[in-house]
Every structure is written in C-alpha cells, then in structure tokens.
Amino acid sequence: MPRLLHCLHTFPPETRxxxxxxVERIARAQAERGDTVAIACATSDAEPRHDGWNGLDVHRIPALDPFEQLAAVNGEASEKAERWTRLIAYFEPDVVHVHHWQGLPLDLLARVARARPAARRIATLHDFFATDPTFFRMRPGPDGRADEWLAAPNESLDDTADHAAQVYGVEPATLRAAMPARQAAFVAELGRAQRLLCPSRTFAEYWSKIPAFAHLRPEVLPLPMPAGLEPVPPAPRGDVLHVGTWGGLVRGKGLHVLLDAVARLPASSVRVHHLGPELDAEYAAQIRAHAMAASLTLHGPFDMDGLREAARGFHLAVFPSLYLETHGMTVDEALALGLPVLVPDRGAPQERVDEDSVFRVGDAAHLASRLAAFVAKDAGAVRSGGAADVARSAGSHGSSQGSNRSSQDLNGHVAALMER
Structure with a gap:
C-alpha cells in the first residue's frame, strides 16, 4: 500500500x-483503507516534534517566516528548510500532497523531486496565499475598515505588497522588493505539481484571471460533504425566527452585515446565534456595541456535538461572508443538518444553493429581504423537507459541481485524489 505524506501550514490541536x-478527514480515510499516512506541518514552536492527533502520525517542523522562505529558495542555508528534506528522505513517501505553504519551504515540491524522485506530487490550492501573503485578497473599504473589497485579479504586485505590509506591520518598501521573487517562486513551485487541484469552480474562475498564474490551470475537485451530520428535527416556530451562523468571529465573515439586515426587520422578529471563537478582539467589541446586539447570542467556541445541539434550535443558517470563500465548510455542515441556507453572491457557497438562497454580498437591505420571506412563513413552511431539502439545495444551482458534490462521499473523494 502507498505511503502518503500530507503537508500544510498548521494542524490540530494548534489550530482547527x-x-x-x-486534511484530517482524508488522511484518516486513507489510513483506514490500509495506506501508511503521515501529516507534516509547520509549528510556532522553536523545536521540531513528532506526535499524534486522533490516531494520525504528525511531524511538526518550526515555521519559516516569509523572508526565511525566500532566502531558502535563493540557496541560503536554512536548517528549518532542511528539516523538510530530511523528513521526506526518512518517510520515503510514494505520494506527497501539499495543501498550504505558509511556514513551509516555497520549493517543497522541488525538494520532494530531489529526495524522492519517484514520489507523486499533488498540490491543492485552498486559498490565494500563493498570490497574496494575506490569503484572501481582501482590501479595506472607502472608510478604511478592513476586509470590505475583493482585490481585482490583475492588481499590481506593488499594491498587493502595500496591503500586506499594512496587515503585517512591515515597511512597504521591504515587501515591494520581495514580492517579485515570491511570485516567481510560487509560479515555479506550482508548476512542479503533477496534479494541481482546487475546491471550486469559483476559485478556478478567479485564479484564471490572475496574470502571473493564469497558465497554471488547477483541476476542480469538489470537497466531500461532512460525515457524521444528519438533518435535525425542525425547530418549533414561535414568534421569533432563530438564525444560526458559525465560524471565527472576524470582520471578513460579515456578522455585522447580518445584524444590519436584522435591524431592518420588525423588532424582536429575529434572533441571531453565532458559534465560534473571537479571533479579532476589536471586531468582537464592535459587535457587542452594535445596535442589534440585544438580538444576538454569542455562544463562543464549539465542537460538532455542540453544533448539532445548537442546530436543533435554528430555523435557518446564514453565512454573510465578505471573502471569496473558495469552498465554505460551514455551508456544507448547515446543508447536512437540513437547514435552509442563505449565502452571498461572492464565493463558492452559491454554487451549492438555489438562486433564491443568494443575496448580494455586503448588501444588508437585500439580505433583509431574503430574511423577511422566512419571517413571514409559518412554522411548517420554514423547513418542511428535511433531508430532501439538503439534496435539492446541494445540487440545484445550475452547476455541474453542485450535482457532483451531492453524490460524492469521502471514500469517493479519496479515490478521485489518487487518480492519475
């Protein structure tokens, strides 16, 4: 059976x-079918360590900072980078699958080719980190607030550098000087992948318009629906529509847009429930001071058991993200739980719902009109189809991806990964 090595920026319990x-799901599925599987990830710790997580073998290697990454590509000696080379030689993988390069050598696939020439090289682009150190290509709005606008695909390297410098608190000139080499390193690295993948048609379309990367055409391989989640019984409906949303509490996820929409509806007609950690303390404070804070319950961090339990009280799930979500696991979770879902017209989630479930990104008035339709429905009409609604929503937005995803289980996805 093959030996498989998954490489990424972080892994639980450090981050989830x-x-x-x-990665955890596909690695476990591969191990269960008899493959020898290991995870290699960057860590903020100063020393490497080898441990386990939920039965998976995990190698944690100290992260390279952005300038150490470039120095290593340019041939400067780097003990952190060489640890990756030694791990590849030690583990002797038949397949190396890179999921993210933050903290990893930017020439990791080149190191694989040298240390293990026969190993198959796969890369999945989960976000836009290869093109932008800030991952999501989001820019401040006209009032200076973060994560309001999506950068144009043909944004200049200097503009990308200036925004990243602001986010990370470094001199713009320093990043401007480094960005051409970073871009060249990524173009070369992605070209070494024998199979280059991405999770959605939305990602592929935006990627194809970025001039330096347009010739690198990733293959769309939709992610599998989550396992272990089943439709919950419809929540009893009184006078209040209970809306659930979950994920990290940061501005880019758009909770303020949802609260602005609720403010346009009859008083006390909607209650919003947010589950997730507060990743931006300043934004969390703004949310608590919002005019509609009385209509909001912040439940804090959660696990899948907690999500299942909370979902029993929800009539609807709304994910008002401002990001160009390249997939959107939370939407899959809501669909698997049998909840109606509203999503913006930016990003991949819109591929998996019908047109009436989509609102204009960042447009609180349009979202309010979608919510008003649910407020007007009686208890039986808000969610009557259960699992049937999930199947219909998963494949009804007129894209081949939706219909593929609705039928693709985890084992089918793992098998598709290994196709040549």
Whole structure:
C-alpha cells in the first residue's frame, strides 16, 4: 500500500480550520483503507516534534517566516528548510500532497523531486496565499475598515505588497522588493505539481484571471460533504425566527452585515446565534456595541456535538461572508443538518444553493429581504423537507459541481485524489 505524506501550514490541536479538518478527514480515510499516512506541518514552536492527533502520525517542523522562505529558495542555508528534506528522505513517501505553504519551504515540491524522485506530487490550492501573503485578497473599504473589497485579479504586485505590509506591520518598501521573487517562486513551485487541484469552480474562475498564474490551470475537485451530520428535527416556530451562523468571529465573515439586515426587520422578529471563537478582539467589541446586539447570542467556541445541539434550535443558517470563500465548510455542515441556507453572491457557497438562497454580498437591505420571506412563513413552511431539502439545495444551482458534490462521499473523494 502507498505511503502518503500530507503537508500544510498548521494542524490540530494548534489550530482547527477548514483546511485542517479536510486534511484530517482524508488522511484518516486513507489510513483506514490500509495506506501508511503521515501529516507534516509547520509549528510556532522553536523545536521540531513528532506526535499524534486522533490516531494520525504528525511531524511538526518550526515555521519559516516569509523572508526565511525566500532566502531558502535563493540557496541560503536554512536548517528549518532542511528539516523538510530530511523528513521526506526518512518517510520515503510514494505520494506527497501539499495543501498550504505558509511556514513551509516555497520549493517543497522541488525538494520532494530531489529526495524522492519517484514520489507523486499533488498540490491543492485552498486559498490565494500563493498570490497574496494575506490569503484572501481582501482590501479595506472607502472608510478604511478592513476586509470590505475583493482585490481585482490583475492588481499590481506593488499594491498587493502595500496591503500586506499594512496587515503585517512591515515597511512597504521591504515587501515591494520581495514580492517579485515570491511570485516567481510560487509560479515555479506550482508548476512542479503533477496534479494541481482546487475546491471550486469559483476559485478556478478567479485564479484564471490572475496574470502571473493564469497558465497554471488547477483541476476542480469538489470537497466531500461532512460525515457524521444528519438533518435535525425542525425547530418549533414561535414568534421569533432563530438564525444560526458559525465560524471565527472576524470582520471578513460579515456578522455585522447580518445584524444590519436584522435591524431592518420588525423588532424582536429575529434572533441571531453565532458559534465560534473571537479571533479579532476589536471586531468582537464592535459587535457587542452594535445596535442589534440585544438580538444576538454569542455562544463562543464549539465542537460538532455542540453544533448539532445548537442546530436543533435554528430555523435557518446564514453565512454573510465578505471573502471569496473558495469552498465554505460551514455551508456544507448547515446543508447536512437540513437547514435552509442563505449565502452571498461572492464565493463558492452559491454554487451549492438555489438562486433564491443568494443575496448580494455586503448588501444588508437585500439580505433583509431574503430574511423577511422566512419571517413571514409559518412554522411548517420554514423547513418542511428535511433531508430532501439538503439534496435539492446541494445540487440545484445550475452547476455541474453542485450535482457532483451531492453524490460524492469521502471514500469517493479519496479515490478521485489518487487518480492519475
């Protein structure tokens, strides 16, 4: 059976996010079918360590900072980078699958090719980190507030550098000087992948318009629906519509847009429930001071058991993200729980719902009109179809991806990954 090595920026318990959850799921599925699987990730710790997580073998290697990454690509000696080379030689993988390069050598696939020439090289682009150190290509709005606008695909490298410098608190000139080399390193690295993947048609379309990367055409391989979640019984409906939303509490996820929409509806007709950690203390304070804070319950961090329990009280899930979500695991979770879903017209989630479930990104008035339709419905009409609604919503937005995703289970996804 093959030996498989998954490489990414972080892994639980240090951080838990969509990419980490996806890698954990496919790695476990591969191990269960008899493959020898290991995870290699960057860590903020000063020393490497080898441990385990939920039965998976995990190698944690101290992260390279952005300038150490470039120095290593340019041939400067780097003990952090060489640890990756030694791990590849030690583990002797038959397949190396890179999911993210933050903290990793930017020439990791080149190191694989040298240390293990016969190993198959796969890369999945989960976000836009290869093109922008800030991951999501979001820019401040006219009032200076962060994460309001999506950068144009043809944004200049200097403008990208200036925004990243502001986010990370470094001199713009320093990043301007480094960005051409960073871009060249990523173009070369992605070209080394024998199979380059991305999770959605939305990602592929935006990527194809970025001039330096347009020739690198990633193959769309939709992510599998989450396992272990089933439709919950419809929540009893009184006078209040209970709306659930979950994920990290940061401005880019758009909770303020949802609260602005609720403010346009009859008083006390909607209650919003947010589950997730507060990742931006300043934004969390703004949310608590919002005019509609009385209509909001912040439940804090959660696990899947907590989500299942909370969802029993929800009539609807809304994910008002301002980001160009390249997939959106939370939307999958809501669909699997049998909840109606509203999503913006930016990002991949719109591929998996019908047109009446989409609102204009950042447009509180349009979102309010969508919510008003649910407020007007009686208890039986808000959610009557249960699992049937999930299947219809998963494949009804007129894209081949939606219909593929609705039928693709985890084992089918793992098998598709290994196709040549």
């Amino acid at each position: 996010g969509g990419v980490q959850g996806y």
